[in-house]
Amino acid sequence: MSTTSTSSPLAAPRDPYKRQKTTRSNYELYSWVFMRASGVVLIVLIFGHLFVNLMVGEGVHAIDFGFVAGKWASPFWQVWDLLMLWLAMIHGTNGVRTIINDYAQRDGTRLVLKGALYLAFVVVTVLGTLVVFTFDPCPPNALDYQLPSFCFTGRP
Amino acid sequence: MTATLEAPVGSEKTEVGAVPSFEVTIKLRRYNPESEHGEDAYWEEYTVLAHGTDRVLDALHKIKWEHDGSLTFRRSCAHGICGSDAMRINGRNRLACKTLLKDVNPNKPITVEPIKGLPVIKDLVVDMEPFFASYREIMPFLITSGNEPSKERLQSAEQRERFDDTTKCILCAACTSSCPVFWTDGQYFGPAAIVNAHRFIFDSRDEGAAQRLEILNDKEGVWRCRTTFNCTEACPRGIEVTKAIQEVKRAMITRAF
Numbered sequence: 001m002s003t004t005s006t007s008s009p010l011a012a013p014r015d016p017y018k019r020q021k022t023t024r025s026n027y028e029l030y031s032w033v034f035m036r037a038s039g040v041v042l043i044v045l046i047f048g049h050l051f052v053n054l055m056v057g058e059g060v061h062a063i064d065f066g067f068v069a070g071k072w073a074s075p076f077w078q079v080w081d082l083l084m085l086w087l088a089m090i091h092g093t094n095g096v097r098t099i100i101n102d103y104a105q106r107d108g109t110r111l112v113l114k115g116a117l118y119l120a121f122v123v124v125t126v127l128g129t130l131v132v133f134t135f136d137p138c139p140p141n142a143l144d145y146q147l148p149s150f151c152f153t154g155r156p
Numbered sequence: 157m158t159a160t161l162e163a164p165v166g167s168e169k170t171e172v173g174a175v176p177s178f179e180v181t182i183k184l185r186r187y188n189p190e191s192e193h194g195e196d197a198y199w200e201e202y203t204v205l206a207h208g209t210d211r212v213l214d215a216l217h218k219i220k221w222e223h224d225g226s227l228t229f230r231r232s233c234a235h236g237i238c239g240s241d242a243m244r245i246n247g248r249n250r251l252a253c254k255t256l257l258k259d260v261n262p263n264k265p266i267t268v269e270p271i272k273g274l275p276v277i278k279d280l281v282v283d284m285e286p287f288f289a290s291y292r293e294i295m296p297f298l299i300t301s302g303n304e305p306s307k308e309r310l311q312s313a314e315q316r317e318r319f320d321d322t323t324k325c326i327l328c329a330a331c332t333s334s335c336p337v338f339w340t341d342g343q344y345f346g347p348a349a350i351v352n353a354h355r356f357i358f359d360s361r362d363e364g365a366a367q368r369l370e371i372l373n374d375k376e377g378v379w380r381c382r383t384t385f386n387c388t389e390a391c392p393r394g395i396e397v398t399k400a401i402q403e404v405k406r407a408m409i410t411r412a413f
Contacts, residue, residue, distance in 0.1 A: 024370060028379035029412055032405070102337055102382070 069137030180262040185269040213252040229280035239328030244269040249330040249390040271333035294353040299364030309361040319358040324393040331387035347387035354400040
């Protein structure tokens with residue numbers, strides 16, 4: 001009447017359980033609210049970015065070095081892109097952080113994954129911020145044919 | 157779910173009013189460290205004769221009483237009130253005493269496993285201590301201040317209605333053990349604890365709401381809920397568990413801002 005099989009690998013039934021100490025703080029609350037708020041702002045920023053880059057004027061064909069350089073010459077687009085970079089990076093990093101928390105079963109795995117995540121966040125954010133602020137469309141030592149036309153308007 | 161017998165399984169020609177009988181195979185996930193299987197869990201199949209009105213619990217009884225007395229499971233009232241026999245039937249958490257065999261396709265073997273995420277003691281019996289530990293943490297009792305009144309603490313019908321849904325909990329752990337976040341490391345408070353906190357947080361007679369919100373405003377508290385709705389689907393009492401969790405979240409946000 002009864003048949004038995006142990007072929008499929010089953011988890012050890014007597015894994016020990018211990019509840020860690022309490023970790024009460026408003027951190028997760030603020031992070032939850034931030035995800036909602038930044039999500040709404042990002043919708044406006046990203047679709048505004050896509051509209052201006054792909055639809056307005058010549059659309060996607062207008063994008064080249066000069067187009068980006070022209071945008072970043074204006075403080076408005078500098079702030080727009082900087083905001084987009086920071087919000088997207090924090091939003092995304094926080095999302096991946098929660099996914100790591102949910103799926104990593106061992107503390108060691110969690111630590112390594114989160115370390116890699118935060119390193120990637122710092123590298124991208126710092127580099128991106130640096131580019132947005134220090135971008136010079138007409139670097140002094142560049143060859144002429146590499147530069148956009150507006151670099152020559154003031155020259156004799 | 158109303159128990160209507162549309163197509164009697166097994167016997168095509170049954171008398172009017174007669175209960176059809178059929179063979180059903182139960183595939184049990186068993187664990188008994190004192191058996192030859194040692195620390196390994198294993199599957200065991202039993203085929204028993206069941207009736208159209210039988211529940212999964214009746215089939216388990218038949219196995220235990222007529223085939224293998226070593227099978228171990230919890231059950232007390234057997235009528236969906238005590239919350240002892242929550243188990244994973246065909247991959248979903250249900251009460252064995254509320255699940256009719258004909259509703260879980262008796263033509264194929266019905267898998268019965270212990271609920272997930274809690275340590276198994278034997279066969280379908282799990283250690284409920286972690287579950288009750290987080291239940292105790294949210295202080296599931298009335299907290300008031302001042303002198304005890306000489307009569308009842310009065311409450312309007314509307315005030316009672318506010319938390320009516322979450323009073324239905326029978327602490328069977330079907331919701332908590334269906335939650336993928338709880339499966340990961342068992343540190344999450346779990347839907348059941350939050351439902352029982354909700355029952356007091358929104359009770360007009362209770363004054364401990366701030367303390368309970370503070371307890372659940374934990375890294376492992378309500379913010380780990382990913383709204384997958386597994387708990388709402390699993391609840392044998394039909395409590396809107398995910399909704400209750402979101403209401404607790406909202407209460408925390410309105411308190412913080």
